[in-house]
Amino acid sequence: MAQPNDRLHDYLVKEISVNETTRQQLLSIIKPALGPVWTTRFRCLAHGLGFPRWGNLRRLKPFSDDHGWDRGTPVDRYYVDRFFERHRADITGDVLEIDRSTYTHRFGHDLRTTHAFDINPRCEGTFFCDLAHSENVLQSEAYDCVLMPCTLSFLREIELCLQNALRVVKPGGVILANGGGLFRLDKAEDDFWRLTPAGWRELLHRVWPSCEVVVEGEGNCLSVVAANLGLSLEELSSEELDYCDGIFPVVTNVFCRKPKHEAR
Numbered sequence: 001m002a003q004p005n006d007r008l009h010d011y012l013v014k015e016i017s018v019n020e021t022t023r024q025q026l027l028s029i030i031k032p033a034l035g036p037v038w039t040t041r042f043r044c045l046a047h048g049l050g051f052p053r054w055g056n057l058r059r060l061k062p063f064s065d066d067h068g069w070d071r072g073t074p075v076d077r078y079y080v081d082r083f084f085e086r087h088r089a090d091i092t093g094d095v096l097e098i099d100r101s102t103y104t105h106r107f108g109h110d111l112r113t114t115h116a117f118d119i120n121p122r123c124e125g126t127f128f129c130d131l132a133h134s135e136n137v138l139q140s141e142a143y144d145c146v147l148m149p150c151t152l153s154f155l156r157e158i159e160l161c162l163q164n165a166l167r168v169v170k171p172g173g174v175i176l177a178n179g180g181g182l183f184r185l186d187k188a189e190d191d192f193w194r195l196t197p198a199g200w201r202e203l204l205h206r207v208w209p210s211c212e213v214v215v216e217g218e219g220n221c222l223s224v225v226a227a228n229l230g231l232s233l234e235e236l237s238s239e240e241l242d243y244c245d246g247i248f249p250v251v252t253n254v255f256c257r258k259p260k261h262e263a264r
């Protein structure tokens, strides 16, 4: 059944498109009289574009100032956890993680070494160092897997950090990491980088030229909005979270496998 809006739309399109000159004349009178707000409303109505129902989403401050941790689990963790879940098979043997070994133990299997490092001494990991200048602390080719969950945005000297992450991986080993996409900045830490998936691909092909690198953004316009408003993933359905639209990444996932032998 035709809705009232559809009928109005048909009427306006039919009537106003009868004669282009009349249409232009009408618009030149109507637009200034209506002003920009009502002109936009009128245009949306005429084109059947629909109106937002903002409710309490029309706000200048998010629902949470802590990424949604106070409500439940932050939306970005849905994509981060799913990424590590998919790569369970690679999280094994000698594993190094930034901050603490949380993801190592959650997703790893047959673990031999579980080391952690951080630039912040309060993290109490195995090693205290800046990844960018870690040559004397983190041993080269020592790990089967390096995990950097939700970390890429925070690495100030990003290229040096990435080179060192690769340095500590054994030939054939992997790096699993994520960076923030269309996602709010962190208040608590220095948050440096928001690259698009294409931007990360560009950078990673430069710093890890001989590696197999897979970069993928995950999210959609709803999960981006929910994440930035500080809502939690429990407030969206799995269908809403699962839908991935390449132009709305909440996070960018990075997988890197170091070649077994350096290409000559």
Ligand SMILES: C[S@@+](CC[C@H](N)C(=O)[O-])C[C@H]1O[C@@H](n2cnc3c(N)ncnc32)[C@H](O)[C@@H]1O
Pocket (backbone or CB within 6 Å): 098, 099, 100, 102, 117, 118, 119, 120, 123, 129, 130, 131, 132, 148, 149, 150, 151, 154, 155, 156, 157, 161, 189
């Ligand atoms: C947001 S946390 C991410 C890891 C955390 N386990 C998580 O799941 O959210 C980023 C960590 O990277 C550390 N970090 C930032 N830059 C670093 C660097 N250059 N070298 C070593 N650690 C660094 C920070 O101190 C912080 O603990």
